[in-house]
Amino acid sequence: MKLPRAFFARDTVTVARELLGQRLVRLEAGRRLSGIIIETEAYVGETDLACHARAGRTPRTTVMYGPPGCAYVYLNYGLHWMLNIVTERNGFPAAVLIRAIEPMEGVEVMRRRRGHVPDRQLTNGPGKLAQALHITGSLHGHDLCARGAVLFVERAGNAAPSAILARPRIGIHSVPEPWRSLAWNFRLSRE
Template identity: 50%
Template sequence: MVAGPAAVVARDLLGWRLVSLIDGVRTSGRIVETEAYVGAHDPACHGAVGPTPRNRTMFGPPGRAYVYFIYGMHWCFNVVTGDEGDPEAVLIRALEPLEGGDAMRRRRGRPQDPANGPARLCQALGIDGTMDGHTIDRPPLYLEPPDGPVSPDQVAVSGRIGIRKARDWPLRFFLAHSPHVSSGPHVAASTETSWRP
């Protein structure tokens, strides 16, 4: 499920559960928003510059966490999906909180919207740089499949958020009616889930 073209995996991960288990505290959320970064030809992808100490996890095998620091203050969590040497990844942008709400709010320091943004969800689930490169099929950070697939008519597509390059590429996927989606456009730019640069 987490191996393949990022533009496909990003859509398929909607509805999956992201779980953290830290010091015996389990927190989890349903994935409601993702963005695909589709490899070396994607100018917004960290892997477009080639391997560096910061992005080397992207060039490893699929199914690993790529966790990076931004703005000198926030962590962001991605799932590596490309074959080894092919830096494709999916940024998890927002979660619907399911378990451990008190722990999420305590980590965030705010009572509302603990996981409706990539940095917020990392705070809420306790995700940090120590998890970079972790295989996401076991604690402390792992994915659980949904009870059933998300219907295509529930999925909306738009351009990506918070980037300058290739931001109009339709590689942001979200559950159209979820109140837990981040503060980006809530109107689909397209219902077409195939990607063309």
């Protein structure tokens, strides 16, 4: 069952932690592609200097200022699409970056898209999972909570707090403290 807007309309760090263990689903051409979310990152507001909203509302970041539960998708380094889900109240710019999933349904399709890399490398990075699930800028602003959504999150269990590793966020080396060191990257520890 699809996570409702109320799930995303909360504190971003809480949403990032609780998304671990849930199932990201992509409907495409009548097929169901999905995977369990195993790594996320929180980006919180204009004061968070690692967040794109640090520069205020721009054409790119407008979606982050909108209702929670919508996809914030952007292109990084000219080739990697990044999937985020908008959080908090309408008007406050924040989102959770989905960094990794464990493939569940449609693995054959993912293998084809990813060029037959080893299965463990199918969706173990934000650009990789976007490629595997065919998530591009065309899904920017997509409402994950609407009826008929082709991208959404299903409740699939709860991660025990003891199973969650919190570390600094990835790839924000040039961001000043304290934001660089905030432990806002969350992942499920493997067994």
